[in-house]
Amino acid sequence: MDGRQWRSTIGAAQAGDRRALDELVEGWLPLVYNIVGRALNGHADVDDVVQETMLRAVDNLETLRDPDSFRSWLVAIAMRQIRDRARRRTADPLGEDGDAYGTGAADFAELTVLRLQLEGQRREVAEAVRWLDDEDRQLLSLWWLEVAGELTRRELAAAVGISRQHAAVRVQRMKARLETARGIVRALGSSCSDLGAVTARWNGQPDSVWRKRIARHIRGCARCDGHDRRGEGVVPAERLLVGLALVPIPVGFTLSLAFGGKTAVAATTAVSASASVGWSAKLLGSLTQPAVAVTAGATFVAGGAYVVTTPDARPPQTAPTALSTARPPVSEPSRSPSPSSSPSPSPSPSASPSPTRKTDLYGSVVDAVDRAPDPNTAPVALPRRPETGLTSSGGARAVMNHRGDSVTLTGKGYVLVRWQLAPQYRPGGLVMPTWTGLKGKLFHVASGGGRRMDDPTSADGKTSGMGGPDIGYIVLPAGTQQMWQNEYFYVDGTVTFTQNESGADYNITLAPTTWDAITGDVNYGPEQGAIRYGLVRDNGKDTTPVPQYVTRKTPEDAATVAQRSKV
Incomplete structure (x- = not known):
């Protein structure tokens, strides 16, 4: 036709x-x-x-x-x-x-x-x-x-x-x-x-x-x-x-629909031996007598059992939320954070106004690749924020290995996100994890772990954090702030963290932590055998940077959250 x-x-x-x-x-x-x-x-x-x-x-x-x-x-x-x-x-x-x-x-x-x-x-x-x-x-x-x-x-x-x-x-x-x-x-x-x-x-x-x-x-x-x-x-x-036919519907596949007296449609297929590259169907049953009478729902036959559902009153969407893992292009800020040992990088102007609330904005942006400080530069003191307790749906230590793994954090306290990249298994473009459904405030307060992922060698001296020519490289989306092995955040409210692994291979460990633990980590530097000291980003105020890929919304696919970090 x-x-x-x-x-x-x-x-x-x-x-x-x-x-x-x-x-x-x-x-x-x-x-x-x-x-x-x-x-x-x-x-x-x-x-x-x-x-x-x-x-x-x-x-x-x-x-x-x-x-x-x-x-x-x-x-x-x-x-x-x-x-x-x-x-x-x-x-x-x-x-x-x-x-x-x-x-x-x-x-x-x-x-x-x-x-x-x-x-x-x-x-x-x-x-x-x-x-x-x-x-x-x-x-x-x-x-x-x-x-x-x-x-x-x-x-x-x-x-x-x-x-x-x-x-x-x-x-x-x-x-x-x-x-x-x-x-x-x-x-x-x-x-x-x-x-x-x-x-x-x-x-x-x-x-x-x-x-x-x-x-x-x-x-x-x-x-x-x-x-x-x-x-x-x-x-x-x-x-x-090219030109390959559709797979024929199996013999016995039955479809029966009834819509509040509007119509009842039944279809099943019978595939003959000569129909290996085609299909045929016959309409069965009566149009006026549905298999099960309903007025506000729909009934269809599936595997011999009747299933009654209530139709979704919302109109269908012609462009549903993307399956996409690739990031849409984002504008680079006009300048990158300062590489100095200041407790927080200099705020960069936002690429565009926030699509969310126009009032009560907080936090500076970090939507740029920041330059690594000198390895021998010790960080300034980390301001201490209130720690009344942080509840994690993933328990004391959640290991997130697969796309879609998520943890919801509620309360007031610090949290560790520890990265483990595995380019030897699957290098390529990395899809960043995202923070969704934010209620309250979320800050990016410090980075540690003894090395950044773009340091020339890892702690064992065998390979770089992002990979190498012999095994391939993991590539960050354009404008992504360089991750450290340990990234620290402060939650005041509730937010859901989602692992969006696809393409490049990485694992993340998420665990509530304390101010004392962070202070010890970021000050563990070259003198103690690490590659570098950590970096403090928190200035103790609402102008402390917020993470990238954070939103107050709850999208169907968390991997579609935009990179901008002004909330």
């Missing part, structure tokens, strides 16, 4: 034509199924997310003003449901199956291989998807369809909620990680005995830990690293996916 026919069908469905609505659901269900299936890699939740996407699309169809934007609007709803599902799993990790595939779920990579009869490097690309992180797999689910001709770049960017230029950067980074994953698939298919020893205890299920270990082996193994340069050579993934 061409664009003109779809516009006509959408218009008729909005006007209440039940047959047109059935046709709309039947026609676009495969696209949604492919996006969700690949983003979740066939997890058992795929059916539920597809159901919820179509439910919201049909229930809010009348709010769509431009029929030409239907496809991007529908894809945006699907991506929103995927992210909502990810947030629910993060909030209740014990209530979900932690298995990446889910109990009784069909691995979508395997479905892609079998149903599209993929061989050779096309099969390799499909299998490599298993090794991607959730965020990359979500973006790939859209890019795959873009390359296959089912989506445009404009629609991809709109679904993710970013500009086309930003989308190009995100896609390029995802493709690089996909190529690494392809290398892992090739290496695992080789006969390298050293790799066999590395993976002796591997349970066979791809995850981030084993991805890092195997990738590290490949980089140091001439046999595995050269595997992709033998034989036919590696074809870029986009050339392999």
Whole structure:
């Protein structure tokens, strides 16, 4: 069906034509199924997310003003449901199956291989998807369809909620990680005995830990690293996916929707042996007698069980919060903080006015790369702020290893954020952690740990903090203030700290601490064997710097917080 026919069908469905609505659901269900299936890699939740996407699309169809934007609007709803599902799993990790595939779920990579009869490097690309992180797999689910001709770049960017230029950067980074994953698939298919020893205890299920270990082996193994340069050579993934068909919906997939007497839509598919690159669907059931009668909710069939939900009254968003991990460009302040031993760097003018409250602003900005003081310059005294107690949802010492890990701090006291960078596992662009939902005030009071991450050598004298030519470098976003091994902050209120690890590999330890502990750390300098003394930033007043990447808002994706630090 061409664009003109779809516009006509959408218009008729909005006007209440039940047959047109059935046709709309039947026609676009495969696209949604492919996006969700690949983003979740066939997890058992795929059916539920597809159901919820179509439910919201049909229930809010009348709010769509431009029929030409239907496809991007529908894809945006699907991506929103995927992210909502990810947030629910993060909030209740014990209530979900932690298995990446889910109990009784069909691995979508395997479905892609079998149903599209993929061989050779096309099969390799499909299998490599298993090794991607959730965020990359979500973006790939859209890019795959873009390359296959089912989506445009404009629609991809709109679904993710970013500009086309930003989308190009995100896609390029995802493709690089996909190529690494392809290398892992090739290496695992080789006969390298050293790799066999590395993976002796591997349970066979791809995850981030084993991805890092195997990738590290490949980089140091001439046999595995050269595997992709033998034989036919590696074809870029986009050339392999051009014109590739959608994965047919599995036999028995059932969709049944009822909307307050407005309509009831049921769809299921029957895939014949000759339909390996296509699909067919039949509408089942009565349009006038929904499976379960509801007036203010929706009922759909999922796995033989009826699920009753209450529709979201809010209109669907055409540009939901971004999945993005890359930072938008920010303006550099006109001057950097002074490298002197003053208790706090000189305030730099803000790149732009604060988008939040226009009154009761506090704190100077640190949205610039500060110059390291002389290693032999001892810091000035750290002003002492009230310490009535700080409660951490992560306990006395929270170790944050994965994207989305978060800790909420409440009270009045000091907190330590200790960095551990691991460029030998995964170098590249670093996505900074963020402070969200701030109520009260938050200050950046001191830096310590005996070294900055850009010092020429680490404490053991073996490597630099940000990496090296032999293992790669971790790269900070432009304008990011240089981190020290230990960064200290003061909380007066409540705030949530989120680890946004993606791209570069880093771990963070967050722990409430004391003024005494900070004072001892920042004064532990070259005379005691450290590379340098620490740095005091606190002047004891409200003009003390606030951290970068802090907001009073609570965004859906904490990694989207802007760099500016005026609150």
